[in-house]
Amino acid sequence: MRVRLVALASTLPRSSFGSSYEVFVAETEVGHEEWSLIKLVFTFLPYQPRLSESGFDYSVVHQVSAWRDPECDDTVAQLTARSLPNRHAPLIYSRNVPREDLDRRHIPLPCYQTNADDYIKSSFEPIAPPSNPPQPALKARPTLR
16 A cells, blocks of 8 residues: 555654554555545554654655554544543644645544554655646637727
8 A cells, every 4th residue: 555644643652562653644545646535553663663754754655564444434533632622632744745734624534554564665756746727718808999
């Protein structure tokens, strides 16, 4: 699965004796230059690097082997909710992300699980800058006198 990291939703401190994890809002490639938002849970051991340490940049495409876990689907609001009522932790957006408006999303993100052992590789694939908008096709009418 090819993913671009959009934002870090939550993370646990690195444990010295067990596994830790990071939860991301990511985009996965669903077609040629077509991407869809997902929730990605990345588990790692104390001696393994965090995914956020290996290219927390939207221009980096990570290849991971991941499996779908419908039990952990969440909305962005659920990902940022904290134990106190009406408290939310902000998303930490990756560098070069084209949009930072995910807080308004209320549809559940499909959840995928992966770990450091299933990390395959990363590649730098910058996105093209937005193209110039097309010029208007209509022209002003000449005034009749």
